[in-house]
Amino acid sequence: MKGQVHRFEVWDTKMVFDVNSGSVFEVDDLVYDVLEFYGEKKPQEIVYRLKDKYEESDIIEAIKELDELKARGFLFVEADLTRALEGLRQKKNVKALCLNVAHDCNLRCKYCFASKGHYNGERRLMDKKVAQSAVDFLIEHSGNLKNLEVDFFGGEPLMAFDTIKYVISYARSLEDRCGKRFHFTVTTNCTILNDEIIDYLHENMDNIVMSLDGRKRVNDAIRVKADGSGSYDQVVENIKRIVKLRKRDGKDYYVRGTFTRHNLDFAEDVFHLADLGFGEISIEPVVGSEGDHLIGYGDLETIYQQYDRIAREYIYRKNSGRNPFRFYHFNVDIYNGPCIYKRLSACGAGRDYLAVTPEGDIYPCHQFIGYREFYMGNVFEKKLNAEVIDKLNNTHVLAKSECESCWARFLCSGGCSANNYQINGDLNVPYDIACRLQKKRIEYAIYLSAKTGKERGSEALRC
Numbered sequence: 001m002k003g004q005v006h007r008f009e010v011w012d013t014k015m016v017f018d019v020n021s022g023s024v025f026e027v028d029d030l031v032y033d034v035l036e037f038y039g040e041k042k043p044q045e046i047v048y049r050l051k052d053k054y055e056e057s058d059i060i061e062a063i064k065e066l067d068e069l070k071a072r073g074f075l076f077v078e079a080d081l082t083r084a085l086e087g088l089r090q091k092k093n094v095k096a097l098c099l100n101v102a103h104d105c106n107l108r109c110k111y112c113f114a115s116k117g118h119y120n121g122e123r124r125l126m127d128k129k130v131a132q133s134a135v136d137f138l139i140e141h142s143g144n145l146k147n148l149e150v151d152f153f154g155g156e157p158l159m160a161f162d163t164i165k166y167v168i169s170y171a172r173s174l175e176d177r178c179g180k181r182f183h184f185t186v187t188t189n190c191t192i193l194n195d196e197i198i199d200y201l202h203e204n205m206d207n208i209v210m211s212l213d214g215r216k217r218v219n220d221a222i223r224v225k226a227d228g229s230g231s232y233d234q235v236v237e238n239i240k241r242i243v244k245l246r247k248r249d250g251k252d253y254y255v256r257g258t259f260t261r262h263n264l265d266f267a268e269d270v271f272h273l274a275d276l277g278f279g280e281i282s283i284e285p286v287v288g289s290e291g292d293h294l295i296g297y298g299d300l301e302t303i304y305q306q307y308d309r310i311a312r313e314y315i316y317r318k319n320s321g322r323n324p325f326r327f328y329h330f331n332v333d334i335y336n337g338p339c340i341y342k343r344l345s346a347c348g349a350g351r352d353y354l355a356v357t358p359e360g361d362i363y364p365c366h367q368f369i370g371y372r373e374f375y376m377g378n379v380f381e382k383k384l385n386a387e388v389i390d391k392l393n394n395t396h397v398l399a400k401s402e403c404e405s406c407w408a409r410f411l412c413s414g415g416c417s418a419n420n421y422q423i424n425g426d427l428n429v430p431y432d433i434a435c436r437l438q439k440k441r442i443e444y445a446i447y448l449s450a451k452t453g454k455e456r457g458s459e460a461l462r463c
Contacts, residue, residue: 001020001078001079001080001081002078003018003019003020003039003070003075003076003077003078004018004019004020004076004405004407005017005018005019005035005075005076005407006019006407006408007032007035007036008443010311010443010444010447013026013447014026014027014028014029014031014032015027015443015446015447015450016031016032016035016075017407017446018074018075018076018077019407019409019410020077020078020079020410021073021074021075021077022410023074023075023077024446024449024450025069025074025075026450030050030054030058030059030062031062031065031066033050033053033054034046034050034059034062034063034066035066037049038063038066039076043060043063046059046063047059047060081344081398084344085344085396085398088344088393088396089393091389092348092351092352093141093142093143093144093145093352094137094138094141094142094352094353094354095142095145095147095148095149095348095352095353096148096149096150096151096348096352096353096354097134097137097138097149097150097151097353097354097355097356098151098153098353098354098355098356098365098366099126099131099134099150099151099152099153099157099167099355099356100119100126100153100154100155100157100355100356100357100358100366100369101125101126101131101152101153101154101157101160101163101164101167101358102117102125102126102154102155102156102157102158102159102160102358103117103118103119103121103122103123103124103125103154103155103357103358104117104118104123104124104125104154104155104156104159105117105118105154105155105156105159105189106156106159106189106191106192106225106226107156107189107191107223107224107225107226107231108224108225108226108228109222109223109224110222110224110291110293111222111258111260111286111288111291111293113287113288113367114154114155114366114369117154117155117156118155119155119357119369119370120370121370124358124359125159125160125163125358126160126163126356126357126358127163127358128162128163128166130356130358130359130360130379131163131166131167131170132166132167132170133360133379133380134167134356134360134379135150135167135170135171135174136379137356137379137382138150139174139178139180140382141384142180145180146179146180146181147180147181147183148180148181148182148183149182149183149184149185150167150171150182150183150184150185151184151185151186151187152164152167152184152185152186152187153186153187153355153366154187156188156189156191156192157186157187157188158186158188158192158193158197159192161192161197164186165200168182168184168204183206184204184205184206185205185206185207185208185209186201186205186207186208186209187209187210187211187256188201188208188209188210188211189210189211189223189231189235190210190211190212190234190235190238190239190242191225191231191234191235191238193238193241193242198238198241198242198245201242202242202245202246202249202251205251206251206252207251207252207253207254208242208246208251208252208253209253209254209256210235210238210239210242210253210254210255210256211223211235211255211256211257212232212235212236212239212255212256212257212273213257213258213259213263213269213283214257214259214263214266214268214269214270214272214273214283215263215268215269215272216230216232216233218262218263218266218269219231219232219235219257220232221262222258222260222262222293223235236276239255239276239278240276240277243255243277243278247279252280253280254280254281254282254328255273255278255280255281255282256281256282256283256284256328257269257273257281257282257283257284258283258284258285258286259283259284259285259286260286260293260294260295261286261292261293261294261295261296261299262293264299264302264303264306265306266283266303266306267306267307267309267310267313269283270283270310270313270325270327271313273325274317274323274324274325275323277323278325279323279324279325279326280325280326280328281325281326281327281328282327282328282329283327284329285303285433285434285437287416287419287422287423287431287434288422295433296433297433300433300436300437303437303440304440307329307440307441307444308444310327310330310444311330311444311447311448314326314327314330314448315448315451329441329445330441330444330445330448331445332411332442332445332446332449344396344397344398344410344413347365347413347416347417349364349365349368349392349417349418350364350365350368350374350376350388350389350391350392350393350417351389351392351393353365354376354384355368355369356379357369359378360378360379360380361375361377361378362375362376362377362378362379362384363375363376364376364388364392364417364418365418367416367418367419367422368418368421371421374388374391375388376388376389391427392417392427394427394428395414395417395427395428396413396414397409397410397413397414399414399428400414400428400429400430401428402429402430402435403430406435406439407439408435408438408439408442411442412435412438412439412442414428414430415430415431415434415435415438416431416434419431419434
């Protein structure tokens, strides 16, 4: 694959990102301008185009420096992905299950992709027989993988709290005999909590994802109960109790919200959550195919400004120590990123990650549930639909024509396949608005990661 670089600016800093190698450089105005033509124009033409702005000798020196960096394998790095693509086509062992233990919910969030919790089906909880078979299925299809993941999801999974406890107890009883280690995560709206449940979740969950959209007026306009009343007051107090425990014991959590076109000032929601003491935050753009809450192209510039505000506040709070926070979408590690297979195929839905309904039906992920064309089997059948697996195997970033020349292709991996299908009717046609937002977030993420690397003396940042 041909070498490619991306030039971008964050505030007063000009940066260059090498697409294939992941190298990051902070450069001056001259090098930044030379790179606009470097590789496409001959040195003499570059000099001609820039001679009114810079001294000819300086331009020539900059070109020589770029030549040296290219020769050393830092810029315009070419990549042969033949072996990586062959690896993607090979059968994968299953390492993670999203257990939809509840196709029911006690909230009626207006943007819910799961039809207010029931996924366009009957409201139902997973029984212990299905749950046990799901764990058995995961072990049987995990091959020689040792670390396995189970994510409890819904609807509201705590409506099936007894099933959750049974799954964890059953899985733990098999670990030594099967040579496996289970890791558990739960995503909850934090409305069904008491001391017993909080203590249990804290002790047994490797990560707890808690839903809250930010400020009270924002949250309570969208995340409502069946009677139409808001959930903010109840949820905030419960999240505070869990976060206090997680911080005390150094365990993972994050507070996840959604922004819509009705709160395009969502940076204020991020700051609000941080001021509540919640240091791990994700505020995601709403997705869907219909509704007055959806984001349009006319909203993009406003959203870009919000990401700018979040990045500035992140730095300020990090340096000042005043309610610092981490923003999920800025967590791009340019030093120890994922392997090439992850960079090409993203989340692994339908390959090493599967979702299971209360009936035991298997889909590539929770967002595909209900799309019968992506039905993969049932946990009682012990086998998977090879045709669907093949479909998902061919959703890697190099199979998407829009991604072939995109500088961010190895950092976003072509976006969410489920969103692509829901919006465009094609797994391999990226959702354009999501792409634009992702690229803007990645630029800030690279900048922040690079600056953090410089502070810790990392050699991975090359200037």
